[in-house]
Amino acid sequence: xxxxxxxxxxxxxxxxxxxxxxxxxxxxxxxxxxxxxxxxxxxxxxxxxxxxxxxxxxxxxxxxxxxxxxxxxxxxxxxxxxxxxxxxxxxxxxxxxxxxxxxxxxxxxxxxx
Amino acid sequence: xxxxxxxxxxxxxxxxxxxxxxxxxxxxxxxxxxxxxxxxxxxxxxxxxxxxxxxxxxxxxxxxxxxxxxxxxxxxxxxxxxxxxxxxxxxxxxxxxxxxxxxxxxxxxxxx
Numbered sequence: 001x002x003x004x005x006x007x008x009x010x011x012x013x014x015x016x017x018x019x020x021x022x023x024x025x026x027x028x029x030x031x032x033x034x035x036x037x038x039x040x041x042x043x044x045x046x047x048x049x050x051x052x053x054x055x056x057x058x059x060x061x062x063x064x065x066x067x068x069x070x071x072x073x074x075x076x077x078x079x080x081x082x083x084x085x086x087x088x089x090x091x092x093x094x095x096x097x098x099x100x101x102x103x104x105x106x107x108x109x110x111x112x113x
Numbered sequence: 114x115x116x117x118x119x120x121x122x123x124x125x126x127x128x129x130x131x132x133x134x135x136x137x138x139x140x141x142x143x144x145x146x147x148x149x150x151x152x153x154x155x156x157x158x159x160x161x162x163x164x165x166x167x168x169x170x171x172x173x174x175x176x177x178x179x180x181x182x183x184x185x186x187x188x189x190x191x192x193x194x195x196x197x198x199x200x201x202x203x204x205x206x207x208x209x210x211x212x213x214x215x216x217x218x219x220x221x222x223x224x225x
Contacts, residue, residue, distance in 0.1 A: 004155070035215075040122075040217055041217060042119070042201060042215040042216055042217040042218050043156070043201065043203075043215040044215075045212070045213075048212075058212075090155050090156070092155075099144075101146060101158050101161055102156075102158070102203075102213060103158075104148075104155030104156045104157070105155050106153075106154055106155045107153075107154070107155050
């Protein structure tokens with residue numbers, strides 16, 4: 001079954017405590033991306049990756065890091081989380097970076113106290 | 114910057130009613146996509162539109178790519194309780210390499 005798997009699904013943490021949200025896809029897709037969803041703002045892109053070892057900033061990259069060492073994995077790193085990073089995060093992928101539709105994971109709800 | 118406005122923000126409808134929502138852009142898009150997000154889940158693609166004027170159906174859902182290429186609408190006919198969720202439009206700008214821009218979403222609540 002084609003899947004985009006995120007972990008953890010839910011996390012409550014404290015300001016400044018580094019955390020990583022993992023994302024793995026089994027569809028062999030080239031392109032992967034992270035979004036955050038906030039009420040009234042829809043989905044905003046944080047970072048994206050066109051291929052292995054190629055990453056770039058999206059619309060709201062501040063406070064986040066990513067890496068793409070292998071095609072299937074695209075972790076999102078919060079080095080020093082702050083309360084304004086409390087949000088619902090989605091990882092997504094698509095076969096062709098230039099076209100095609102995004103497939104989303106189930107989401108990771110992060111609360112930073 | 115580019116603006117993508119989705120309306121209405123929320124809808125409370127009775128089972129059996131038809132639903133209509135739309136998205137407008139300040140610039141031309143070459144693709145419109147409509148996604149649905151069930152509570153506690155990630156968005157799932159409902160309909161993809163690639164040509165101006167295109168009208169596409171998926172069961173009780175119908176979406177159209179506006180002739181000006183700056184808007185799209187989604188209709189849901191004869192709503193049922195499982196239609197509840199957030200519906201997002203997304204567009205790909207003509208100058209964009211493939212990046213999607215998302216609307217803020219329309220929350221649909223269906224009452225029996």
